Amino acid sequence: MDREPDNDASSLLQELVAYLRDRRTELREEWARRISEAELLGVMSEEEIFSEATEVYDNYVDALETGSIETLRTYARELSERIIPRGVETHEVLGIVLLLRDVLARSLFARYQEDPELLNRILDAYEPAANRIAVTVGVSFVEERERVINEQQESLRELSTPVLQLRERLLILPIIGVLDSARARQLTEQLLGAIQDKRARVVVIDITGVATIDRTVANHLVQTVEASRLMGASTILTGLSSEIAQTLVDLGVDLGMMRTVGDLQGGLEEAERLAGYRDAEDQTPGDAES
Amino acid sequence: MAGDVRVAINADADLVEARAEGRAMAERLGFPRPDPTLIATAISEVARNIVVHVGQGEILLRPVEEADRYGLVVIARDEGAGIRDLEAALRDDVSGRGGLGLGLSGARRLMDEFDIESTADSGTIVTMKKWRMRDELARLRAERRARG
Amino acid sequence: MSVAILRQGDYLIASIRSDLSDTQVLELREELSELVGEVRARGIVIDVAALDVIDSFVARSLRSIVMTARLRGAETVIVGIQPDVAIAMVQFRLNLGQLRVALDLDEALALLDRLTRRDVGDGR
Secondary structure: OOOOHHHHHHHHHHHHHHHHHHOHHHHHHHHHHHHHHOOOOOOOOHHHHHHHHHHHHHHHHHHHHHOOHHHHHHHHHHHHHHHHHHOOOHHHHHHHHHHHHHHHHHHHHHHHOOOHHHHHHHHHHHHHHHHHHHHHHHHHHHHHHHHHHHHHHHHHHHHHOOOEEEEOOEEEEEEEOOOOHHHHHHHHHHHHHHHHHHOOOEEEEEEEEOOOOOHHHHHHHHHHHHHHHHOOOEEEEEOOOHHHHHHHHHOOOOOOOOEEEOOHHHHHHHHHHHHOOOOOOOOOOOEOOO | OOOOEEEEEOOOHHHHHHHHHHHHHHHHHOOOOOHHHHHHHHHHHHHHHHHHHHOOEEEEEEEEEOOOEEEEEEEEEEOOOOOOOHHHHHOOOOOOOOOOOOOHHHHHHHOOEEEEEEEOOOEEEEEEEEEEEOOHHHHHHHHHHHHO | OOEEEEEEOOEEEEEEOOOOOHHHHHHHHHHHHHHHHHHOOOEEEEEOOOOOOOOHHHHHHHHHHHHHHHHOOOEEEEEOOOHHHHHHHHHHOOOOOOOEEEOOHHHHHHHHHHHHHHHHHOOO
8 A cells, every 4th residue: 555654644643643632631640740750840839830731731742733843942942931040950851851752652552552553653653753842842941041041141241340430530440350352342341331421531450350361352451441542531450460461562562551550559549640639740631542 | 145235335425324234234133232333344444445446336244144153244346447456455554544545454353254356357355254153152162163 | 414513612513413424524624624714713622422433534534634623723632432433443453643532522621621721831
């Protein structure tokens, strides 16, 4: 008998989908029971598990029916968005999806075991679809986790480069820790924004807490100082380690052009002079390059 | 290609449009500040070259979406007589004006990739690209790969 | 109107309102050059806050305005360079010597006051 494998698979899928919908209540309960047994989703209450389980079950069966993973992917992402902040972990999500796959597979087995040949065809239709679903849900969860981690890193970075207003017209940016390109870029944006917002005339960038920087970041630092200049603010760099000073020299930075002061205290005093808070011996008018 | 934006460059007023389109596309793609400005500035330079040296040409803006990163490609094209001394054009001259006043060296510094082909027969094509890693993890993966 | 030029005492204040074409930049240069002579201005403030791109041409033109004005006895201060534009200019390595800058109009006027007072001290 000539059979179109696709047609056959698809009509079989329709049949088993109808069956799974029919047995929805009991299969869903079976699944929830096995989730508890496996001690998964400990962070969620029974009611929560039940309500999410219902949604997952329905979406699962829908995906089997339509073959469309787009809808499933969207649902999986939304689900992940809900449960990640609750502390649900990747192995739990994979665990419960695989459990559902097994619960349904066993149920199909029980139903069609009288007819081994039909059972084979049913499983042939079911397995690839079920596996694709498991992968989709798993991947969506992981992608959502990555997105959350990124966001948190972004926030961390923002928190760790605060620009402080010491006095009117005087800002200080203390940098501590590792200074990489990404952080340096963010630092520049924040500093220049603060210069604009606070109408700063002088900025003290203190890098006492930074041990070493590579050429790229050193370059960035210099560009930040120059950009601040273009916005009408003078910059004083304080707390340079000898290593960083060397890097700057190697870069060909004319340290005479850039105001550097060894320690923070000295830098602050210089800054106050520049900003007009102390006796100004030499008020240099705002040259774009000094 | 879908998503391409073309700006005809015939007069200096077209530079305003080219800059605006470049900025708009960069922002749409999600480039964080200051990239849209960097891109618009680079576009301004190459578009001006077309007006000043040839009089007529085109700027093509193309968005690129890849798994790990997204990018914006700028193709500035004209059918003029070509740049005779490319090396000089890309060099910064002593006054820092950017070799022959073309601003190409500056544009190159603002973008991640920069390529220029110029012959007397087929004119000049400048291709510039700017990329952004989609996220922190993609960036770390790329760095790891680069380190081998 | 893309550029508004006001007079405040001895100073001219040019406010750029939107992105300018090259022709408009040159027109601005012409106009300022004329006005400086006409009103014997001692200082010029050019507000570029509305420019979201300052490329080599604009930079050259600004330099040109500064030099022309100086020949006619006026100092020029550029104000309002936006953060992203500042970064672009620096990365571009636009030659910026000779340009005086200030954060905003108040700062610019204060700076001009200091500068022109110094001139008075020259004994002219």
